[in-house]
Amino acid sequence: MAACQPPKKEIDYPPTDLSKNYLIPKPVKVIPTKTAFGLSKNTVIYTSQDDEQFKNVGAFLANKIKTKTGLDINVNSINENNPIAQIIYINQSDSINLKTPESYQLYIKKDSIFLNAKTAAGAFRGIQTLRQLIPEASNDTLTDHPLWLIPSGKIFDEPKFEYRGIMLDVARHFFTIEEVKKFLDILSYYKYNTLHLHLSDDQGWRIEIKSWPKLTQIGGQTEVGGGIGGFYTQEDYKELVSYAAERHITIIPEIDMPGHTNAASLSYSFLNGNGKIIKPYTGTRVGFSTFATQKDTVYAFLDDVIGEIASISPGPYFHIGGDESHVTKKKDYINFVEKVEKIVQKHGKRMIGWDEIVEGNIDSTSIAQHWNTTANALKASENNSKVILSPAIKAYLDMKYDSLSKHGLDWAGFIPVDVAYKWNPETYVEGLPKESILGIEAPLWSETISNIGELEYLAFPRAIGYAELGWSSSKNLDWEDYKKRLANQVPFLQRMSVKYYPTKSVDWED
Template structure:
């Protein structure tokens, strides 16, 4: 019996299979909690009928949503009945399905049944059917015939109750149409929370009727430094251009902005509710309030509205007029949003302006010891007001520092404050995980981003299973938009990373190879949904490549249908540039630029491969070198690693691997690693340097990788030709604050990247 027939035989006997055996047949993201493959297919035609029995009457909206999908395939709504017939589809009420978003999907060659107890569960079932249907179902007029679904039995429910995505509409504004598009993606991938960051220093985006100047003044600005940075980047990438629909001319100046009226927000909420998505508003306070202060200057303690060392002037917690304003604003917010939650931020507060007589008197009256306690007083008072309106308060984990009540929900974002999740849970606070190191989708993506998100563990370190089950609500990813000025750029930053998180918070099972296989079938669907997703990374080359005599460029395509175009004259490839051959000969130093294009015309990232011709570097001699590298460390803020040359070192130590020594760790620091690399054989070596923030690698007095500057964790690569023996190594690393990452790997002759062995390191 052949292996294929043997597998079929096993399936017929057991009726079960893991995700890895059937990712192409069932390309579902997130993958269901339980999926049992079956043989055959169910075909939907114009003659197929949709049954909605009397006991399932509260699924009428979900039946309409399924009809809308199927209409795109068959050209007209299906005939509806109250009883399931042959070649029919049934939406069935099932009281035995206890999970609020749980559902059961049964597809046989004869019929399809979607079963749930709650409308939210039925909606999730419809989305599963949607993903099993051909991608052409997403567009009216696209032929989806034959419209078939694979036979299957699915029992499904989410692992976590909080499965969220965030969107910052303050730094750069996104209109109602885009918010709805964003929610369509959330619905497709079974997210149930949309966190809207509605106010910040750069813009106030929600109409408050009591204070009309919040949007008349606070919703608009002349170009700031973030706008200028985006405009500069738009010269090479049009996705960074400010969208004209958010610009206006006023008093001879160009202003950027926009806001949502309360009626528009009601429309957004209604759209979300139909998709079983909860919209959580964030009104950031007491910091991040420059837009409000610009409209109402009385809100500060000192009358100023400017920047301190790191953050902006906050509103004043010591004046009753502040609380009158805050309560009036939150009263309207609480009435507008049906969500039980209101997010108040409570992060990154520069408390220097609170050094006033009024604050001193308040602290003495309330027994408050310091300014952290003063913020805690503000947060607790705001929480009590929200509770009086039937709301729960959420804040970022910064608010733990002054102490908070157990009733407050904490969003953990500061990855470098590693004990914050456990501290919150010990205090009795519900917890939502959203760490900057993994789930801040404004961090630039690279080839490792998907795997990094997929490997994320929702349960934080230091928290046991019993604690997490009680207090851990789930996780969400955040898109902050300082450098995201357009809808296309927003799509690029969240997709496909959003799909990786979807699986983490719904299924909570790690099957990355299967996920990648399934993801390939989602790109055509995303294209039909007009999602400007990030095209998967090309591979098989290094940004800094070397050759000794000659070589060739052979690119590995992540998707077979990509068309790769290239240039060698320094220009950026266009859709009219030559198609890259299977092997491009390289015989002299040159720069090759590559761009991959999808069949739908979506453009991928631009890759610049700089080829250098090198002789093999000769080894150096050293008398009895000792194991490890010398690590010299500095405390301070270094925008570039070279700035350490001008600073005084705090000390040095020996390390046996490329990692930051404990002695060096500080909020802001730098480390210089020096010594030798003992290469075991002659060859061309590729090095992979991941830094958050920045770093450079030199070997044999040659620059190999330049990953310098302050940025999120990004991997850059470079090659160097080395002869067997000792070669000087100089690796500089800087951290600008907010948690660090440093990782060095190598490969030779196309091997898989691996850690640099400890016995290679000498000094």
């Protein structure tokens, strides 16, 4: 292909230094070679032709290049009017140096960029790095057309944890499909691979269950503060799952139980186990509701619910909640968790639950999400179960930044941007082996927020730091270095119209 092109005039690029990038998450290894790749109208993208997903990654990159620069970059085809000057090749590789499914290698030269990855997920993570390396402004002095100069060199990168997630509570306040899609777009830029949706709680039920229609007809009509609520039809949910999958993000559904169940019991009274009359609930108190855990009909109901959601959730996990079930008798709680685990497994999924689930005799394939009790995380590890780290005092995105924060809660304390970043998940729980840690997740509960702007205020910039904690090698984590790179995220955040919290601990770039 290159041999058919006429000789190219050598361009004298100004010197660059790839090691002085502002990439987030920080890559494992960067080797600068001091020249540049000139992205221009004469650039084309080629991908491994025998993998449709690699082609999709190429098309995704071309679309994002156009959004940022205005350039129309061809993918796996030639524009007859523009001679090929530079090639970006996204290559499916079987290199033994690509140690994880999301590992990638970038080789940036003057006339070519090679991105090697074993999987499309790895390639997708690699193009996020490439997107961040494209400068905001073009250089219009070197040729007769604009060039966006990408520093040359090599980048070798892979994630520290296989699970890197955010949880979004759509039960306390409902968020629309378009709002969740925008959130997914931002998360994918920072190499997240999981979005955990909290789909039910006392205040609302947010997903259509065809065999139990009152869950949304009744339970989906309320939210905190008395709003109109809302819900996703199964087609809506499948649209979100597909949109996330295009960004190599897995959506994990959560139906919280046996507590946090007022909206479900309001819809079908036989589910109620607290002995009180059920009324619509729009407050923020927790721990007062429970399923009737001794009724066989409750488990038949859950079999239907879990089955319908599992059938439209291609990811490997189903989250059963399990936290703050204060009015459920302990022996009933244990029996409930063990029975529901079997229902989840029957439908081909692995159970995840908040760390209280380890009170039951859970299977080693089930996963405990540590949010509060250290002993529960250690007990899960002793059971050979994996642990997701979401410690409330470090990782809860709904905590206020400080006493002046417009939104958020403070029961776990304030979490300023630097506090959110300055902890090491690998060593945070004393005695928890690294091999027991599946990854980290930052939950965003929605009692105090009701629209995408308020969501963004709490999530960003803290979620950007959690992305780095989940991806980057612990030895590369340094607040002073990170806050300089964070300051340079402003152009992207502005382009995405993100209403982030402009903490004074960072010298933001204008």
